[in-house]
Amino acid sequence: MRVAFFGCTGATGVFILPQLLSLGYDVSVLVRDKKKLGDLTNNSSLYITEGSPRDENTVRTVINGSDIVLSTLGNAGYGSESDGLMYASIKNIVSGMRDSKVKKLVLMEGIFVGQPTDSYTAQTLFKPFLYFYSPWRDAMNLSNFVNSDDVKNSIDWIIIRPPFLTNEIIDDKDVPTRYTHYRDCLRLAVTYKVSRQCVAHFLVEIVKQASGRDIGDFDIWSTYKHFAPTIVQN
Template identity: 30%
Template sequence: MRVTVFGATGGIGRLAVLRLLDQGHQVTALVRTPAKLALTHSQLTVITGQLSDRDAVEQAVSGADAVISALGPSLKRSTTGTQVTDGTRIIVRAMEAQKITRFVGLATPSLADPRDKPHWKHKVLPVLAGLMFPNALAELKGMTVAVTGSDLDYTIARITNPTDKPATDRIRSGFLGHDRVGSAMSRADIAAFLVSQLTDARYRRAMPAISN
C-alpha cells in the first residue's frame, strides 16, 4: 500500500513510518526538516515542505492509497494561530481532489464521538485543556471538524496520555461509557493502532478512544 504520513518527525509519526516500512508499504512523508526524520529507505520518499504549502501537500498525497496524520498542536501556552487546523484543511482538500478517501488521524477524548455514553472525561478533560492549553484544544477541535465534516473515510484515534514506554501490543479501543478504555498508552502502540486501521474496517467514520 502507498501511504502518506504527515507529522512524520514527531514521536508517534516517526514510529508509524518505521512500522509501515517494516510491513513493506511505500511511504511518503512531508516534513519541514528532513534531518529530524533521519531515515533513509528504498521505500521511503521524503518531501520537504510545510503544511501551508498546497503544492507540497498535493505532491505528498499524489498516488497515495491512504493518509496517516500524526499531527498535533503545540502545547506551549505562548502558541497562537491555527496552523494545524489550516494544514489539515489543505490535506483534506488535496485528498478530495485526488479521490483519496482513507484518512487515519489523532484527537483527544476532550472531543466526543456520537457513540460515546456520558463519561467523566467529557466533563473533566475539556475544562482542564481549556485552562491549560486553550489554543491546543481549539486546534484539535478545528482539525477534527475539518476531517469529520468531509466525505473522507476516516478513523480518528482519541488518545489521552501518550508515553515513551516500550510497545506492549496490548491495545484497548472503543467508545467511552461502553468499553474499558484507560488513559495511558505508549507512542509505539499508538503508532501500531494507526497503521492497523489502514486495513481494519471496525472504526470507519468513527473516533474510537484507545489505550493500553
C-alpha cells in the same frame, strides 16, 4: 500500496515510519528538514517532500499517487498556545485527498477532540477546557470539520484519541497485547495512559486493514469508520 504520512518525525511518528517501510509500503512523507529522517533517507520506498503542511500545494504533492493518508500532526502540547496547525493542515489534507481521489484517512489527535457520538457526560467533562487552551480549540475545529456532512460523504476517516502519552519502551513482541481500544469516550479518563509505541502499532494495524491485510476477527474500518475511538494501555 502507497501511504501519505504527515508527522513522521514526531514523537509517535518515529515509531510508525520504520514499520510501514518494513511491511513493504511505499511511503510519501512531508518534513521540514529531511535530516531528521537519518538513514531512512536512503530507503528506496521513501518519497520525501520538504515543506509545511500549511502549504496546500505542498500537501497535494505528498498525497498525489497515494492510497491512504495518515497524520499524527499535533500542536506544541496541552497548555501551550496553538497556532492553529491541526485545523489548517486537515483542510489542506482533505483538499489534496479529493484532488487525488483518496478515500481513507487516519488521524491521531488528543483526548479533547470531541465527537458528536460522545456521551453527554464526556462532552460535559471536557468542554470547559476548550475555553482556556487554544490547542484544544484547534483540535475541536478539526473535529467539527471532519464531522461535517461534506467531508464524511467523501472521506472515510478514523481518529485515534489516546489519553496521556508516555515514552515507555515495550518489547516489540509484547506490544499487541499491551493495549485495548474502545469506542466510548468515557474511557478517556485522565487516569489512563498509553505508550506511544502502542498507539503506533494500532495506527499501523489500521493502515494494514485499509490495504486488505490481516483483517482477522476484528474489522477496524467497519467498526470505527467516522468514529474516534480511544486507546488505553493494559
